[in-house]
Amino acid sequence: MLKLDFNERSDYPGEWLKTIKLDTDxxxxxxxxxxLESKLADYFSLSAENVFCSNGGDESIYILMRLIKExxxxxxxxxxxxxxxxxxxxxxxxxxxxxxxxxxxxxxAPQENLSIDIDALKSAINSNPRSAVALTSPNNPxxxxxxxETLQQLLQxxxxxxxxxxxxxxxxxxxxxxxAVNLLQRYNNLIILRTFSKAYGLAGIRLGYLLGxxxxxxxFRERAMPFNVPTxxxxxxxxxxxxxxxxxxxxxxxxxxxxxxxxxxWFRSVGITPIPAQGNFIFLKLTVELASLLTVYLKRNDILVxxxxxxxxxxxxxxTIPYNLQPLMDxxxxxxxxELICFDMDGVLIDTSSSYDNAIKATVKEFIGVxxxxxxxxxxxxxxxxxNDWVLSQQLVRLNGKEIDLNTITQCFQSFYLGQNNxxxxxxxxxxxxQPLMNRLxxxxxxxxxxxxxxxxxxxxxxxxxxxxxxxxxxxxxVSDNDVQNSKPDPEGILGLKSxxxxxxxxxxxxTPDDMQAAIRSGSIAIxxxxxxxxxxxxxxxxxxxxxxxxLTDLLTLKQ
Numbered sequence: 001m002l003k004l005d006f007n008e009r010s011d012y013p014g015e016w017l018k019t020i021k022l023d024t025d026x027x028x029x030x031x032x033x034x035x036l037e038s039k040l041a042d043y044f045s046l047s048a049e050n051v052f053c054s055n056g057g058d059e060s061i062y063i064l065m066r067l068i069k070e071x072x073x074x075x076x077x078x079x080x081x082x083x084x085x086x087x088x089x090x091x092x093x094x095x096x097x098x099x100x101x102x103x104x105x106x107x108x109a110p111q112e113n114l115s116i117d118i119d120a121l122k123s124a125i126n127s128n129p130r131s132a133v134a135l136t137s138p139n140n141p142x143x144x145x146x147x148x149e150t151l152q153q154l155l156q157x158x159x160x161x162x163x164x165x166x167x168x169x170x171x172x173x174x175x176x177x178x179x180a181v182n183l184l185q186r187y188n189n190l191i192i193l194r195t196f197s198k199a200y201g202l203a204g205i206r207l208g209y210l211l212g213x214x215x216x217x218x219x220f221r222e223r224a225m226p227f228n229v230p231t232x233x234x235x236x237x238x239x240x241x242x243x244x245x246x247x248x249x250x251x252x253x254x255x256x257x258x259x260x261x262x263x264x265x266w267f268r269s270v271g272i273t274p275i276p277a278q279g280n281f282i283f284l285k286l287t288v289e290l291a292s293l294l295t296v297y298l299k300r301n302d303i304l305v306x307x308x309x310x311x312x313x314x315x316x317x318x319x320t321i322p323y324n325l326q327p328l329m330d331x332x333x334x335x336x337x338x339e340l341i342c343f344d345m346d347g348v349l350i351d352t353s354s355s356y357d358n359a360i361k362a363t364v365k366e367f368i369g370v371x372x373x374x375x376x377x378x379x380x381x382x383x384x385x386x387x388n389d390w391v392l393s394q395q396l397v398r399l400n401g402k403e404i405d406l407n408t409i410t411q412c413f414q415s416f417y418l419g420q421n422n423x424x425x426x427x428x429x430x431x432x433x434x435q436p437l438m439n440r441l442x443x444x445x446x447x448x449x450x451x452x453x454x455x456x457x458x459x460x461x462x463x464x465x466x467x468x469x470x471x472x473x474x475x476x477x478x479v480s481d482n483d484v485q486n487s488k489p490d491p492e493g494i495l496g497l498k499s500x501x502x503x504x505x506x507x508x509x510x511x512t513p514d515d516m517q518a519a520i521r522s523g524s525i526a527i528x529x530x531x532x533x534x535x536x537x538x539x540x541x542x543x544x545x546x547x548x549x550x551x552l553t554d555l556l557t558l559k560q
């Protein structure tokens with residue numbers, strides 16, 4: 001499993017970790033964090049009083065919420081009114097903390113592109129004296145960085161209004177922008193949160209730390225649990241400050257920066273513009289359907305990513321950037337740049353509800369004397385194994401107490417469907433595809449194919465009708481039921497096409513469980529058509545179910 005949902009260093013642990021040895025003889029002692037705090041102070045050219053170590057960054061955020069709730073005095077010139085100013089979008093620990101502590105909060109709605117509304121933030125600081133301002137740079141989940149000049153303006157506004165700023169720099173090692181540590185000497189209303197979880201890959205040891213004004217940090221120290229950081233955690237963190245670990249961290253973060261640039265360039269090439277990010281992740285704003293397809297297909301391929309449910313973040317996906325990029329790139333290519341798209345014909349490209357379905361009803365009535373309903377037909381189709389309407393008709397007859405051989409069923413069915421000179425129910429068929437989808441397929445120069453359960457001559461009739469309406473269908477490769485030894489749900493037809501056309505990535509679009517099973521077994525993305533059969537299609541393995549084939553227009557991006 002490639003875990004890319006929590007911004008962890010999941011696929012490249014530091015080699016230096018293998019050399020760590022814990023002094024188990026001293027574990028009977030209660031831990032002392034002061035040694036590490038002194039070493040961190042030296043690392044940042046600060047005094048030990050300017051450093052506070054916490055049990056993960058989460059403990060520091062927890063204490064932040066408690067301080068705001070208490071509304072206590074933070075320092076002589078920095079008061080607290082029990083109010084938090086929080087620009088959105090924000091890390092979930094902040095939004096969760098606000099709710100769990102029932103804190104009075106001034107939330108700053110993001111701009112349309114989900115960047116922080118700096119003007120609104122400045123206005124909120126001016127209007128709410130003696131408040132705490134929580135900022136994250138690079139931001140989580142978007143990856144947006146706050147420019148140093150802008151940050152200084154915000155700090156000064158806060159200072160002028162007896163407010164203070166809690167700046168979360170959990171992802172700063174991945175940014176091309178420098179840390180705000182150098183601003184600590186100038187602004188005594190600034191606290192910076194850092195962590196060993198991301199760049200060092202040490203989320204499991206739970207260690208964060210604060211840098212800032214001694215008086216501000218004392219408020220955190222006074223509210224921390226006694227012995228809040230375990231000895232093994234302190235030992236590993238001290239080793240992380242040694243040259244070997246530092247070199248490893250720098251190599252790793254540079255590799256992630258390079259991968260981030262490569263991944264963003266690739267997304268732009270397939271028509272997706274990532275939000276500019278400076279963290280160890282990228283953030284995509286997609287349609288809800290495309291976001292769902294992305295997350296489901298990646299999970300099917302053992303890759304986890306983060307999808308958001310907040311109303312203003314619907315359709316947004318955050319992907320942690322792995323050290324080894326290729327497995328992710330291969331999976332993304334299948335989603336955003338399929339080499340081949342295969343379509344079932346009936347119920348997907350051509351409306352056969354008044355042709356094949358009528359022929360089924362007429363055939364069954366011929367043998368049992370009673371007309372069956374659409375519901376009976378659809379119920380049987382949804383079970384899978386009945387992609388062939390002759391077989392489906394035979395089963396419906398069987399379910400009504402008669403056993404008729406398939407050849408007799410077939411002849412009867414064809415007499416109703418084709419008539420004497422193609423004047424049967426076939427004339428009731430209509431094309432379901434609309435112009436926008438065809439425009440999108442053509443603009444992408446997308447390779448397309450039709451994999452149908454129709455016999456060869458009827459597949460050609462359907463294709464001719466499609467080609468008469470849209471020339472681009474004449475480029476489609478056709479696989480009829482006569483062209484394979486094994487019908488769907490067997491993947492033979494799709495696999496044969498992929499081999500013939502030398503394609504690695506493919507989609508299969510269909511309206512039956514058999515289509516979905518054929519897709520899965522051929523290594524294709526499975527997209528079901530027809531919300532009325534959504535559950536049966538999902539149970540058969542569909543990665544996504546949409547109502548009509550024309551909604552593919554929103555899934556197929558415009559390649560650059």
